[in-house]
Amino acid sequence: MPDTISTRMGDGERVKMSPEKIMDELRAGSENAAGMARIPVLTDDEIEQLYDIIAEPGRVVSVPHGHELIMTDDGIAECFVGTEADGGSGISISRQASVLSYERGLAADTGSIGHSDYSFKPVKAILDVELQAYHTISMLTTAPLFYGSQPNMGLYFQPDGPFPNPADMMPVGKIKEAQAAQEDAAEKLCADMVSIGKEFNAMGCEGFNFDTAGSTGDAELYATLQAARQLKQYAPDMAIIIGMASEFVLGMHGEIMFDEQRLAGLFPHDQVKLAESVGADIFGPAINVDTSKSFAWNLAKAVTMVKETVARAEIPVHPNVGMGVCGIPMLLEVPIDCVSRASKALTLIGKADGL
Amino acid sequence: MGTGDPFGMPVTHIMTAGMGGIRTAGDLVAWMQMTRRMKLADAKGYVAEKLGVDVMDLVDEDVMYPLRKELGIGTVTPEAGGPEGILAKCRVADLLDIEINSVNRFKAQMAK
Numbered sequence: 001m002p003d004t005i006s007t008r009m010g011d012g013e014r015v016k017m018s019p020e021k022i023m024d025e026l027r028a029g030s031e032n033a034a035g036m037a038r039i040p041v042l043t044d045d046e047i048e049q050l051y052d053i054i055a056e057p058g059r060v061v062s063v064p065h066g067h068e069l070i071m072t073d074d075g076i077a078e079c080f081v082g083t084e085a086d087g088g089s090g091i092s093i094s095r096q097a098s099v100l101s102y103e104r105g106l107a108a109d110t111g112s113i114g115h116s117d118y119s120f121k122p123v124k125a126i127l128d129v130e131l132q133a134y135h136t137i138s139m140l141t142t143a144p145l146f147y148g149s150q151p152n153m154g155l156y157f158q159p160d161g162p163f164p165n166p167a168d169m170m171p172v173g174k175i176k177e178a179q180a181a182q183e184d185a186a187e188k189l190c191a192d193m194v195s196i197g198k199e200f201n202a203m204g205c206e207g208f209n210f211d212t213a214g215s216t217g218d219a220e221l222y223a224t225l226q227a228a229r230q231l232k233q234y235a236p237d238m239a240i241i242i243g244m245a246s247e248f249v250l251g252m253h254g255e256i257m258f259d260e261q262r263l264a265g266l267f268p269h270d271q272v273k274l275a276e277s278v279g280a281d282i283f284g285p286a287i288n289v290d291t292s293k294s295f296a297w298n299l300a301k302a303v304t305m306v307k308e309t310v311a312r313a314e315i316p317v318h319p320n321v322g323m324g325v326c327g328i329p330m331l332l333e334v335p336i337d338c339v340s341r342a343s344k345a346l347t348l349i350g351k352a353d354g355l
Numbered sequence: 356m357g358t359g360d361p362f363g364m365p366v367t368h369i370m371t372a373g374m375g376g377i378r379t380a381g382d383l384v385a386w387m388q389m390t391r392r393m394k395l396a397d398a399k400g401y402v403a404e405k406l407g408v409d410v411m412d413l414v415d416e417d418v419m420y421p422l423r424k425e426l427g428i429g430t431v432t433p434e435a436g437g438p439e440g441i442l443a444k445c446r447v448a449d450l451l452d453i454e455i456n457s458v459n460r461f462k463a464q465m466a467k
Contacts, residue, residue: 065411104433110376320356322357339371
């Protein structure tokens with residue numbers, strides 16, 4: 001066993017740790033997840049397996065033959081076109097060229113497109129453009145193609161939208177008013193998402209991705225669940241992904257219920273049951289990364305929550321593994337040593353169905 | 356998958372754990388997750404049975420490249436004029452006995 005192992009912190013900084021330190025970090029990360037979500041910690045064997053993955057000497061690691069899984073994405077198929085904010089390459093090629101390169105050059109299992117602002121509200125103004133782009137590309141792609149967007153309810157509050165801003169009201173004690181504003185915004189958001197989804201279904205959309213759901217809190221997740229349920233009943237042949245914004249649902253409203261379930265504070269193993277109940281076909285948990293903690297700590301935390309989510313799920317689970325979630329360091333040029341180790345660990349120990 | 360540069364994010368994830376898309380049978384397994392909500396093992400088993408191959412063959416280029424050519428369901432190295440895009444997806448829908456929204460829409464327009 002080596003004296004030190006080269007690894008990283010949650011912000012990507014390279015550090016060296018002793019094997020004992022890494023084992024301690026793994027146990028602490030798993031205990032943190034278990035304590036917060038009230039789920040079991042990883043077993044001793046799983047901690048050792050996780051250690052072995054982190055300690056592998058190779059720059060990148062991989063799963064054994066036969067353990068491969070499915071890759072879905074949230075706009076990453078357009079990565080060659082995107083700009084710095086999205087980790088894009090900034091190349092002046094078409095969205096179509098990017099998606100086909102992603103399918104045939106990178107051998108992705110699925111692809112996707114989305115509005116460059118990646119939120120439903122701005123899609124409304126250019127819906128025909130998005131429908132036409134999707135349709136043309138879907139005629140050329142062989143792998144499944146999703147349309148992805150974020151509910152992003154924040155855009156419905158002043159000054160960007162019509163509803164009073166809860167962030168202005170809560171600090172001055174207007175709690176009921178803030179809750180009412182969120183309920184009104186959720187109703188409008190839901191209507192917009194259903195309207196857009198129906199148009200995409202009618203055009204022939206293969207899959208629809210509600211990405212980063214709950215970023216504005218529990219009322220946004222409520223709108224997303226309502227929209228997914230309505231769309232699935234209307235459009236059963238259009239697959240739906242619900243991908244989360246964070247490991248637990250922020251209680252910005254605090255009291256909003258969905259099917260008699262309070263949404264605030266739900267962790268992924270409970271979120272997935274709601275996603276299942278509204279007809280989602282794939283669920284994407286997002287486990288937060290603490291940049292001040294080690295990669296080992298963050299990965300153990302993510303694997304602990306993902307393992308429990310997959311165990312309780314009756315639908316495929318595809319953890320979100322972009323920068324800053326599910327163990328991946330918060331760095332735009334994501335370190336490949338960490339990405340491949342997170343990929344392998346979530347596959348083999350988390351038992352994910354996809355990433 | 357998620358945000359990150361193309362080399363660090365999709366390339367690394369796909370090389371580490373991806374099924375390989377239309378290079379092998381990743382698209383077919385993905386369709387089963389999307390249309391039948393199948394977990395990974397069930398989806399792989401279903402596709403392998405439909406293709407008449409072993410589950411391990413689903414990611415074997417030596418098996419899948421000639422098989423995909425024979426079935427006309429598209430490859431990453433398409434032959435000019437050969438099956439790809441919506442034509443390949445029409446065949447995939449028949450092969451896997453699934454409803455693909457774009458295929459149904461395309462066929463409905465063809466019938467007019």
